[in-house]
Amino acid sequence: MAVVLRMLVCAFLLLSPLVTAAPYDGQKPTSSQNDADNLNLVVEKDGSYKVNVRGQTWLTSAPTFFNVDGQPHEEGGTLALVVKDSVQGSDHFGRYTLYNFQYQAASSRINTNIRVYEDRPFVYFSQNYETGAKGTKAAEVGDTVSGFPSFRVQDVTTNKGPLGYLAYGGIMTGDTNKQFGKFSPSGLHNNDGLDFGPITLFDGSGDTLIISPASNFMAVSDWFNKVGDTNTLSYGIMGGVDTVPVGFGVEFIVYYSSQGINQAFEGWGGHLRDRYGRTDKYVKNDLSINYLGYWTDNGAYYYYLTEPQKTYQQTILDVKVNADQLDIPYKYMQYDSWWYYKGYKDGVKTWVARPDIFPDGFVSLYKNLGLPTVAHNRWWANDTTYAKANGGQYNFILESSTGKAVPNDQTFWDDLMRNASNWGLITYEQDWLNTEFDGVEAVHSDVTLGDTWLTQMASAAAKNKMTIQYCMAESRHILHALQTPVVTQARASGDYHPGTDQWKIGVSSIFSYAMRIAPFKDNFWSTTVQPDNPYKHVTEPNTETQVTVAVLSTGPVGPSDRIGYSNVSLIMRCCNAEGLILKPSKPATAIDDQVYQTALGSDYDGVNGEVWTTYSEVGGERFGIIFVPDITGQFSITPSKAGFNMTKNQLAVFEAHDTRTMAKFSDDQPLHISGCVPSTPCIYHATPLLSQNPDVFLLGELTKIVPVSPQRLTNIDVTGNDVKLYLQGVPNEVAHFTFSVDSNMVTISCQYGSRSAVLDLKSKSCQ
Numbered sequence: 184m185a186v187v188l189r190m191l192v193c194a195f196l197l198l199s200p201l202v203t204a205a206p207y208d209g210q211k212p213t214s215s216q217n218d219a220d221n222l223n224l225v226v227e228k229d230g231s232y233k234v235n236v237r238g239q240t241w242l243t244s245a246p247t248f249f250n251v252d253g254q255p256h257e258e259g260g261t262l263a264l265v266v267k268d269s270v271q272g273s274d275h276f277g278r279y280t281l282y283n284f285q286y287q288a289a290s291s292r293i294n295t296n297i298r299v300y301e302d303r304p305f306v307y308f309s310q311n312y313e314t315g316a317k318g319t320k321a322a323e324v325g326d327t328v329s330g331f332p333s334f335r336v337q338d339v340t341t342n343k344g345p346l347g348y349l350a351y352g353g354i355m356t357g358d359t360n361k362q363f364g365k366f367s368p369s370g371l372h373n374n375d376g377l378d379f380g381p382i383t384l385f386d387g388s389g390d391t392l393i394i395s396p397a398s399n400f401m402a403v404s405d406w407f408n409k410v411g412d413t414n415t416l417s418y419g420i421m422g423g424v425d426t427v428p429v430g431f432g433v434e435f436i437v438y439y440s441s442q443g444i445n446q447a448f449e450g451w452g453g454h455l456r457d458r459y460g461r462t463d464k465y466v467k468n469d470l471s472i473n474y475l476g477y478w479t480d481n482g483a484y485y486y487y488l489t490e491p492q493k494t495y496q497q498t499i500l501d502v503k504v505n506a507d508q509l510d511i512p513y514k515y516m517q518y519d520s521w522w523y524y525k526g527y528k529d530g531v532k533t534w535v536a537r538p539d540i541f542p543d544g545f546v547s548l549y550k551n552l553g554l555p556t557v558a559h560n561r562w563w564a565n566d567t568t569y570a571k572a573n574g575g576q577y578n579f580i581l582e583s584s585t586g587k588a589v590p591n592d593q594t595f596w597d598d599l600m601r602n603a604s605n606w607g608l609i610t611y612e613q614d615w616l617n618t619e620f621d622g623v624e625a626v627h628s629d630v631t632l633g634d635t636w637l638t639q640m641a642s643a644a645a646k647n648k649m650t651i652q653y654c655m656a657e658s659r660h661i662l663h664a665l666q667t668p669v670v671t672q673a674r675a676s677g678d679y680h681p682g683t684d685q686w687k688i689g690v691s692s693i694f695s696y697a698m699r700i701a702p703f704k705d706n707f708w709s710t711t712v713q714p715d716n717p718y719k720h721v722t723e724p725n726t727e728t729q730v731t732v733a734v735l736s737t738g739p740v741g742p743s744d745r746i747g748y749s750n751v752s753l754i755m756r757c758c759n760a761e762g763l764i765l766k767p768s769k770p771a772t773a774i775d776d777q778v779y780q781t782a783l784g785s786d787y788d789g790v791n792g793e794v795w796t797t798y799s800e801v802g803g804e805r806f807g808i809i810f811v812p813d814i815t816g817q818f819s820i821t822p823s824k825a826g827f828n829m830t831k832n833q834l835a836v837f838e839a840h841d842t843r844t845m846a847k848f849s850d851d852q853p854l855h856i857s858g859c860v861p862s863t864p865c866i867y868h869a870t871p872l873l874s875q876n877p878d879v880f881l882l883g884e885l886t887k888i889v890p891v892s893p894q895r896l897t898n899i900d901v902t903g904n905d906v907k908l909y910l911q912g913v914p915n916e917v918a919h920f921t922f923s924v925d926s927n928m929v930t931i932s933c934q935y936g937s938r939s940a941v942l943d944l945k946s947k948s949c950q
């Protein structure tokens with residue numbers, strides 16, 4: 184139908200609705216309305232286009248291209264524009280104008296279109312392979328076989344200054360090779376190819392664009408082509424694909440916000456989550472996100488190491504005995520890659536426990552330990568015993584060229600997870616995602632296999648009431664999790680190694696939070712010196728930063744200490760008495776000023792260092808947290824710069840280690856920060872005035888990293904000049920809550936009789 188219309192409508196006119204998709208629900212978005220007006224797309228008859236922000240051109244198109252029949256076909260060359268038109272339509276997201284272009288590339292017919300929404304601050308670019316295509320493979324796997332959109336990379340200066348960028352890239356949620364700089368041929372160090380990520384452009388005023396895939400996340404890449412004088416950033420199907428099936432299509436989105444980077448990611452992520460229906464119910468109910476657990480992965484004391492002359496089985500049991508003696512309430516045990524059978528070049532052969540590791544078997548260990556299991560897995564070796572070709576029961580694609588394999592069988596995943604439930608698996612940790620994707624030719628040369636692999640894994644986890652943690656995930660895996668909400672958590676930086684700065688997850692957490700995936704900082708030591716560890720002479724001088732980052736991430740909190748070397752009081756600042764993590768309402772993320780400064784340098788007056796913020800929302804009030812683990816020079820932060828949207832009430836701010844620092848906090852009364860280093864990080868709490876006469880501020884439970892957490896306080900009731908806190912805890916647990924009453928500190932203790940209590944400020948009671 185649409186094709187027929189296009190053949191008829193050759194003039195480039197705006198016509199009354201010809202294309203109608205899903206019915207428009209009639210709800211006109213209001214908050215993003217102005218942002219929608221600030222984003223404009225200029226589309227020319229020849230197929231070129233520009234992305235304008237407030238009338239200034241931020242992005243200019245480069246020629247569209249498609250590889251077909253072994254040759255590239257480019258606009259202005261052998262790519263023929265057959266038909267163009269524009270029509271209006273509407274879908275779930277409202278009314279749009281659709282600009283259609285139909286191309287002939289050798290023997291293939293390929294359509295592109297640009298969908299510009301009237302009331303939404305985003306634009307979609309789509310490629311649709313009407314007849315499919317053959318011979319599409321690019322020169323390099325990291326290139327793309329098509330380019331639409333394609334943008335020229337050139338210096339752009341808005342009236343605020345040069346355009347900067349943040350490009351996520353590499354693994355661990357785009358953290359390991361993220362790049363910052365000025366958007367120019369020499370300044371762009373975009374990590375393109377298979378491990379590319381979303382790119383964000385900004386001028387420091389708040390105006391921000393995000394460019395990313397919007398569909399078929401496992402099949403697309405971006406390509407920064409800088410051959411000779413060419414400087415183009417192209418989006419298309421990934422370079423290893425040699426055949427595109429009939430009807431296959433890919434989409435990319437350009438999203439705009441006037442409210443800075445954090446808000447742009449919130450809007451972009453919110454739109455994509457809405458589109459793919461990603462629910463947060465799995466994140467909310469994930470035991471390994473909600474409770475303290477013990478970890479044995481890289482960086483941990485017991486990583487490929489047992490107690491002297493003991494098996495791993497005995498070591499794990501001893502960890503638990505010691506934790507019980509010290510009242511450290513670990514609620515699960517993580518088992519890393521040291522327990523299962525490895526095959527060709529250390530890929531997985533059989534994912535079951537070796538008898539030399541657990542002599543009595545995993546089921547027996549699980550029962551004796553009494554803790555649920557989080558277990559690691561890696562890429563599949565081509566000699567895996569599960570594959571039919573190796574005598575197993577399941578369909579695998581085995582690759583002799585790479586020595587690896589990929590399962591292609593829903594039953595395999597269902598059986599793997601069901602079998603693992605016998606030894607208590609609650610969270611399946613899929614590590615080496617990049618190796619399974621980049622390292623197996625079959626996966627990155629096929630447009631659907633990557634999606635099948637991850638979808639089958641997720642479906643099996645959901646059936647078995649398990650969640651999934653991604654590790655070494657490229658951005659494509661993270662985006663794919665929009666379709667698999669059982670992926671609840673993902674590593675957000677490189678492996679822990681005592682003493683390093685892998686705790687710096689403030690920037691990757693912005694991306695992670697936009698997807699509603701809990702960012703994981705990895706395990707950590709809670710004391711500085713842990714003798715005879717497997718890492719030779721390392722120490723962890725920044726234990727407080729380690730614990731704080733873990734708690735503020737909202738992801739797993741996982742100490743990994745040697746038996747007898749835990750700082751119990753430090754660990755217990757995370758949690759209530761039974762290990763429930765007292766976390767904030769969202770992950771702490773780097774403030775916009777940190778990203779602007781990193782990208783724009785001397786062209787921006789921001790902050791040099793790490794300044795992350797988050798908040799707890801309780802009873803309609805927001806309690807802000809400003810975490811500063813490292814800063815050079817001085818920085819004056821205001822509630823606006825902190826991203827706190829708490830204009831309702833007057834605010835006070837204090838440093839967590841010294842309540843005497845309490846001061847007013849507003850955009851006219853900034854907080855001056857300096858002298859914070861990873862060994863003694865600064866943590867500031869912004870708290871709203873709850874009632875006047877007397878002036879009451881809640882400072883909260885000061886022995887905890889997050890003194891006001893929705894995991895502890897379910898509501899705050901202010902009536903007249905009395906304040907009541909509705910609390911939850913563990914029977915016999917004691918908690919102390921501090922208030923400022925007309926600038927005097929008042930602390931009230933609660934001993935929980937049951938799981939809940941009500942604290943009354945006026946009568947200084949808690950029951």
Ligand SMILES: *[C@@H]1O[C@H](CO)[C@@H](O)[C@H](O)[C@H]1NC(C)=O
Binds near residue numbers: 566582
């Ligand atoms: C796995 O791949 C290696 C490397 O190509 C090859 O030598 C070996 O025979 C393969 N093994 C199996 C079981 O396919």
Ligand SMILES: *[C@@H]1O[C@H](CO)[C@@H](O)[C@H](O)[C@H]1NC(C)=O
Binds near residue numbers: 602
């Ligand atoms: C699951 O367990 C059954 C029974 O032991 C076994 O036959 C099967 O191979 C296992 N499958 C997987 C994928 O673990």
Ligand SMILES: *[C@@H]1O[C@H](CO)[C@@H](O)[C@H](O)[C@H]1NC(C)=O
Binds near residue numbers: 710727753
């Ligand atoms: C435990 O942590 C607290 C808080 O950071 C610190 O004051 C104390 O010195 C630490 N104790 C040990 C034994 O490291």
Ligand SMILES: *[C@@H]1O[C@H](CO)[C@@H](O)[C@H](O)[C@H]1NC(C)=O
Binds near residue numbers: 214442446828
């Ligand atoms: C700030 O809060 C107000 C009122 O709750 C809300 O309407 C607005 O969207 C929020 N703005 C941001 C940037 O979160």
